[in-house]
Amino acid sequence: xxxxxxxxxxxxxxxxxxxxxxxxxxxxxxxxxxxxxxxxxxxxxxxxxxxxxxxxxxxxxxxxxxxxxxxxxxxxxxxxxxxxxxxxxxxxxxxxxxxxxxxxxxxxxxxx
Amino acid sequence: xxxxxxxxxxxxxxxxxxxxxxxxxxxxxxxxxxxxxxxxxxxxxxxxxxxxxxxxxxxxxxxxxxxxxxxxxxxxxxxxxxxxxxxxxxxxxxxxxxxxxxxxxxxxxxxx
Numbered sequence: 027x028x029x030x031x032x033x034x035x036x037x038x039x040x041x042x043x044x045x046x047x048x049x050x051x052x053x054x055x056x057x058x059x060x061x062x063x064x065x066x067x068x069x070x071x072x073x074x075x076x077x078x079x080x081x082x083x084x085x086x087x088x089x090x091x092x093x094x095x096x097x098x099x100x101x102x103x104x105x106x107x108x109x110x111x112x113x114x115x116x117x118x119x120x121x122x123x124x125x126x127x128x129x130x131x132x133x134x135x136x137x138x
Numbered sequence: 139x140x141x142x143x144x145x146x147x148x149x150x151x152x153x154x155x156x157x158x159x160x161x162x163x164x165x166x167x168x169x170x171x172x173x174x175x176x177x178x179x180x181x182x183x184x185x186x187x188x189x190x191x192x193x194x195x196x197x198x199x200x201x202x203x204x205x206x207x208x209x210x211x212x213x214x215x216x217x218x219x220x221x222x223x224x225x226x227x228x229x230x231x232x233x234x235x236x237x238x239x240x241x242x243x244x245x246x247x248x249x250x
Contacts, residue, residue, distance in 0.1 A: 060238070067226075067244070067246075068241075068243055068244065069142075069228045069229075069230070069241030069242050069243055069244050070181070070228070070230075070239075070241050071241065072238040072239070072240065075238065113180070126181075126183075126239060127180075128173075128180035128181035128182075129180045130178070130179065130180050131180065
């Protein structure tokens with residue numbers, strides 16, 4: 027699977043939008059972009075995924091660049107409960123092993 | 139409630155002892171996974187199973203063993219051959235091998 031690059035940490039004020047970037051310049055045409063987050067001392071939680079078009083769900087929005095070499099996870103109004111490590115992962119749809127490669131992610135701090 | 143349970147949350151063992159970590163899911167998922175997480179690091183795949191009575195090694199299977207006798211259960215044994223067993227262990231499941239994974243709360247194992 028292609029690699030992703032994320033900032034180590036970011037800060038946001040409570041109730042403001044947060045844009046978490048992810049670069050994946052070697053993405054292939056069959057790679058889906060997945061986002062998970064991990065709260066302290068808990069297991070990761072699925073957030074959202076997409077292939078080419080922007081995606082929205084109750085948790086977040088995923089904006090995918092036209093060339094697919096980068097994407098942005100958008101939290102529309104950050105709350106203190108959104109403080110977590112956010113992982114951007116590429117997953118080849120042809121890979122039957124379903125192995126997700128979790129890097130070190132972006133640690134998001136939400137300031138009250 | 140449907141979900142994944144791991145027990146216990148904290149586990150302490152003496153060096154040289156084998157220890158088995160429990161993972162149960164009632165989501166009717168076919169695939170199950172075991173990951174290891176060290177402080178400040180991402181997740182690394184130990185073993186995964188796509189179907190009952192079948193499992194595959196992940197990136198760091200040495201010193202670990204698993205079984206998949208029932209769809210709902212995927213226990214992990216940390217053997218005395220694992221050189222650095224102290225870590226946070228996460229179990230996950232997915233409906234099949236190509237969709238999002240759901241994680242349990244994790245077991246923090248300390249070996250002294």
